[in-house]
Amino acid sequence: MRGGVSADIISVAELMTKLFADAKAAGISEDEIEEEIGSAYEAILAAINGPPDFESE
Incomplete structure (x- = not known):
C-alpha cells in the first residue's frame, strides 16, 4: 500500500x-x-500518496 492517504482526481x-x-x-x-518539476499533477499526486511501496510488487 502506498502512503496512508489516497488522492482522487478532484x-x-x-x-x-x-x-x-x-x-x-x-x-x-x-x-x-x-x-x-515536470508534471505538476504527478508531483502533487506523489506528494499525497508518498513514495511507491516496492515490497508489495
Whole structure:
C-alpha cells in the first residue's frame, strides 16, 4: 500500500488550481513550474500518496 492517504482526481485538480493561482499571483507562470518539476499533477499526486511501496510488487 502506498502512503496512508489516497488522492482522487478532484482533490489533485483543486490543488493544481490553487498552485497555479498562487504562482500567478507571485509572477510565476505555469510553464516555469512545469519546466522545473515536470508534471505538476504527478508531483502533487506523489506528494499525497508518498513514495511507491516496492515490497508489495
